[in-house]
Amino acid sequence: MASFDVIIIGAGPGGYVCAIRAAQLGLKVAVVEGRDTLGGTCLNVGCIPSKALLHATHSLHETHENFAKMGLIGASPKVDWARMQAYKDDVVSGNTKGIEFLFKKNKVTWLKGWASIPAAGQVKVGDEVHEAKSIVIATGSEAASLPGVTVDEKTVVTSTGALALGKVPKSLLVIGAGVIGLEMGSVYARLGAEVTVVEYLDAITPGMDAEVAKAFQRILAKQGLKFILGAAVQGVSVTKGKAKTTWKLRKDETEAILETDVVLVATGRKPHLAGLGLDALGVEMLPRGQVKTDAHFATNIKGLYAIGDAITGPMLAHKAEDEGMALAEILAGKAGHVNYAVIPGVVYTTPEVATVGQTEEQLKAEGRAYKVGKFSFMGNARAKAVFQAEGFVKLLADKATDRILGCHIIGPGAGDLIHEVCVAMEFGASAQDLALTCHAHPTYSEAVREAALACGDGAIHA
Ligand code: FAD
Numbered sequence: 001m002a003s004f005d006v007i008i009i010g011a012g013p014g015g016y017v018c019a020i021r022a023a024q025l026g027l028k029v030a031v032v033e034g035r036d037t038l039g040g041t042c043l044n045v046g047c048i049p050s051k052a053l054l055h056a057t058h059s060l061h062e063t064h065e066n067f068a069k070m071g072l073i074g075a076s077p078k079v080d081w082a083r084m085q086a087y088k089d090d091v092v093s094g095n096t097k098g099i100e101f102l103f104k105k106n107k108v109t110w111l112k113g114w115a116s117i118p119a120a121g122q123v124k125v126g127d128e129v130h131e132a133k134s135i136v137i138a139t140g141s142e143a144a145s146l147p148g149v150t151v152d153e154k155t156v157v158t159s160t161g162a163l164a165l166g167k168v169p170k171s172l173l174v175i176g177a178g179v180i181g182l183e184m185g186s187v188y189a190r191l192g193a194e195v196t197v198v199e200y201l202d203a204i205t206p207g208m209d210a211e212v213a214k215a216f217q218r219i220l221a222k223q224g225l226k227f228i229l230g231a232a233v234q235g236v237s238v239t240k241g242k243a244k245t246t247w248k249l250r251k252d253e254t255e256a257i258l259e260t261d262v263v264l265v266a267t268g269r270k271p272h273l274a275g276l277g278l279d280a281l282g283v284e285m286l287p288r289g290q291v292k293t294d295a296h297f298a299t300n301i302k303g304l305y306a307i308g309d310a311i312t313g314p315m316l317a318h319k320a321e322d323e324g325m326a327l328a329e330i331l332a333g334k335a336g337h338v339n340y341a342v343i344p345g346v347v348y349t350t351p352e353v354a355t356v357g358q359t360e361e362q363l364k365a366e367g368r369a370y371k372v373g374k375f376s377f378m379g380n381a382r383a384k385a386v387f388q389a390e391g392f393v394k395l396l397a398d399k400a401t402d403r404i405l406g407c408h409i410i411g412p413g414a415g416d417l418i419h420e421v422c423v424a425m426e427f428g429a430s431a432q433d434l435a436l437t438c439h440a441h442p443t444y445s446e447a448v449r450e451a452a453l454a455c456g457d458g459a460i461h462a
Helices: 013-024 040-045 047-065 081-105 179-190 210-222 317-331 360-366 381-385 414-426 431-435 446-454
Strands: 003-009 029-033 109-112 122-125 128-137 141-143 171-175 194-198 226-228 231-239 242-249 255-260 262-265 269-271 304-306 345-347 352-357 370-376 392-398 404-411
Touching: 003 013, 003 317, 013 029, 013 040, 013 081, 013 317, 040 047, 040 081, 047 081, 047 179, 081 109, 109 122, 171 179, 171 242, 171 255, 179 194, 179 210, 179 262, 179 345, 194 255, 210 226, 210 352, 210 360, 210 392, 210 404, 242 262, 345 414, 352 414, 360 370, 360 392, 360 404, 370 446, 392 431, 392 446, 404 414, 404 446, 414 431, 414 446, 431 446
Parallel strands: 003 029, 003 128, 029 109, 128 304, 171 194, 171 262, 194 226
Antiparallel strands: 122 128, 141 269, 231 242, 242 255, 345 352, 352 404, 370 392, 392 404
16 A cells, blocks of 8 residues: 555546646645556547647648649548558557657656545546545546447447558548537548538537637538538447438438448546445535545545546546646646636637637627627738638627627637636736737737727728
C-alpha cells in the first residue's frame, strides 16, 4: 500500500493536467489509468487521431480542388489507407508518450490498471489498496448507445471504430449531426465515400448559433454530404457485412431504408463510471448519469472530487483540462476557478467553425438588447487568396454597453481566431476594443476586427 496526497483516476486531459499541476504545486500525486497509454479518449481515440485524419484528407482535397488553380499541375496523389492509418497512429503515439515524459518530469506516479474506490480515502488497483487525502474521478466518457442499434466496431461503429476502419467504405451513414459525426463524415467524404447524415432534430450541430449552423450545413452539402433532418432512426440490421438503416421522418412518419457499407453511431457520449463502486459509496449523481459536484468539483463524499466528461458541462478536452488545473489549485490551497461563460467550441472541418459565449437565439430568449456585427470572408484578402472565402464572423455585443457577449465564426482558421475573442471576453472588452486593435494584414483575423467594426460605425471592406 502506498499513500498519496492525491490519486486521480483516469489519465485523459482532465486527469493528466490535474496531476501535473498538483505535482507542480508540491503534492504527492498518482494517476490510475487502465489503458496501455496515457492521454485518455482525447489523445488515443478522440481529438488527436480525428485531427490527423482531417489534416490528411484536407490536404488530399486541396490537391484535387485547388492545386491546378495555382498552377500546380501533375499526377494527383492516391490514398494509401494503411499508411494514412500509420501516420495517424504515429501522431497518437508521439502525443501519449509526451504525457508519459511529463509524468516522469513532474514525478507523477502512474498506477497501471483499473481502479475502484472501496471506501472514502482508498483506491484499489488490482489487489493493491492505496490511500489518498483526495481522490479525483476523471474517468471520462464513452459513446452512448441507441435502441435498435448494435455496435460491432466493424460495420456499425462508434467514433473509435470509425477512426480505424479496415478500408475506406464506399458509403457511410452517420447517425447524428453533431461535431464528431460531421468531422468523421467529412473525412470519409473527402476520401470518396458517399456520406449520408441522419439527424433527429431539424438542424445540424444542436445548440450552435442557428445562422452559422445553416451556413455550415449548406457548405457541407456542397462538399457532398447528404443530410436527412428530423428523422428518427428505428434500427440498423447487418447482413453479409452491409448495414441497412431504417428511419422515420418525424413530420409525417414516412419510413425510409438505406444500405451502406458502414454506419457510424454518433449520437453523443455518456460518463464512464462503471466499476468504480460509486453506488456502494453513496455518491450522489445527476439525472443524466454524471457525478454531482459543487462549484469546487467536490462530491457529497468528503475528499472525493470529479472533473471532465464525468461531470456536467460541455464534453470538451479543454473544459476537462481547465477543471483539472482549477481542482489541483484548490487541493493545494489556492483559488482555482473555471469561467464557464467563456469556453470555446470548435468543429475542425473545412471550413472550421468556432463559437464562444452566447448565441443570438439565447440572447433573444433572455430578452437582452444586443447588436450584431457580421463580416464575410469574401471581404478578406487572405481568405480569397487561398480559396477559403466561404463563411463569416458574427460578433454579438450588448446594445447599450457594447460589451462582447458571443462570437460565432465559420471560415478559415476559425478555431484559432476565436481565441482573441475569448481573451477579450475574459477582460470584459467591448466590440470597440477589438475594432481599435491593430490587426496584421493580410490575416484571417482582420475579419474578426471587421465584424467588431460592424458593431459600431461599419466595416471597411464590406
Ligand atoms: P477521457 O479523455 O475520456 O479520459 C478518461 C480516462 O480514464 C480514459 O483513458 C480511461 O481509460 C480512464 N479510466 C476510466 N475508468 C477508469 C478506471 N476505473 N480506472 C482507471 N482508468 C480509468 N474534445 C475537444 O475539445 N476537441 C476535439 O477536437 C475533440 N474531438 C473528439 C473526437 C472524438 C472522436 C471523440 C470521441 C471525442 C472528442 N473530443 C474532443 C472530446 C474529448 O475527447 C473529451 O471531452 C475529453 O477526452 C474528456 O477528457 P476526460 O479527462 O474527462 O476523460
